[in-house]
Amino acid sequence: DTGVSQDPRHKITKRGQNVTFRCDPISEHNRLYWYRQTLGQGPEFLTYFQNEAQLEKSRLLSDRFSAERPKGSFSTLEIQRTEQGDSAMYLCASSRFGDSQETQYFGPGTRLLVL
Amino acid sequence: KNEVEQSPQNLTAQEGEFITINCSYSVGISALHWLQQHPGGGIVSLFMLSSGKKKHGRLIATINIQEKHSSLHITASHPRDSAVYICAVGIYTGTASKLTFGTGTRLQVTL
Numbered sequence: 001d002t003g004v005s006q007d008p009r010h011k012i013t014k015r016g017q018n019v020t021f022r023c024d025p026i027s028e029h030n031r032l033y034w035y036r037q038t039l040g041q042g043p044e045f046l047t048y049f050q051n052e053a054q055l056e057k058s059r060l061l062s063d064r065f066s067a068e069r070p071k072g073s074f075s076t077l078e079i080q081r082t083e084q085g086d087s088a089m090y091l092c093a094s095s096r097f098g099d100s101q102e103t104q105y106f107g108p109g110t111r112l113l114v115l
Numbered sequence: 116k117n118e119v120e121q122s123p124q125n126l127t128a129q130e131g132e133f134i135t136i137n138c139s140y141s142v143g144i145s146a147l148h149w150l151q152q153h154p155g156g157g158i159v160s161l162f163m164l165s166s167g168k169k170k171h172g173r174l175i176a177t178i179n180i181q182e183k184h185s186s187l188h189i190t191a192s193h194p195r196d197s198a199v200y201i202c203a204v205g206i207y208t209g210t211a212s213k214l215t216f217g218t219g220t221r222l223q224v225t226l
Contacts, residue, residue: 033213035214035216040218041218041219042119042203042216042217042219043158043201043203043214043216044216045213045214089156091156091158093158102146103160104148104160104214106150106158106160107157108155108156108157109156109157111156
């Protein structure tokens with residue numbers, strides 16, 4: 001297994017367009033997290049899944065954001081009608097619930113720039 | 116006030132110096148994580164600890180639960196240690212251990 005992967009690594013889009021990001025977690029991990037990191041700040045929690053169920057969403061996740069994990073494996077994060085304020089690094093992490101210490105393993109991130 | 120505070124925000128050191136980065140938090144936690152982020156964004160988990168001290172190579176992490184404080188030490192620093200070091204606390208919500216992050220400490224190690 002090669003760790004958590006994210007696609008694309010970079011995305012430039014015009015304001016108002018929709019974008020979709022994908023995260024492939026480590027294969028035996030049942031938990032998947034999405035975070036957003038703006039320039040000069042630490043990451044902020046957006047949402048997480050346990051298997052295919054989305055169990056928690058941050059207030060940061062406006063109606064324009066939707067995340068899915070349909071088969072409990074990969075996840076997608078879609079942003080509709082992008083705004084310049086959505087420009088950030090979107091990070092995905094996965095973990096295995098049930099481990100005595102739940103270490104989250106991070107992907108390389110998708111850097112979004114909204115023009 | 117942020118739930119997780121790191122200091123210093125920026126740190127410049129010469130190769131070989133002993134480095135300390137501090138993290139204070141204000142909430143009850145299930146565990147504290149130290150993460151390393153290189154330019155380009157990728158994050159690597161360095162340590163997860165809930166008590167005491169852990170050591171990996173030249174890196175040492177300590178935590179004092181009573182004082183809600185943790186430190187990350189780098190011995191014999193090297194230019195390849197240059198990165199942003201982020202402290203994150205895991206807060207167990209009953210369903211998951213959600214991470215709350217500090218803003219990071221940017222370390223630059225020069226020759």
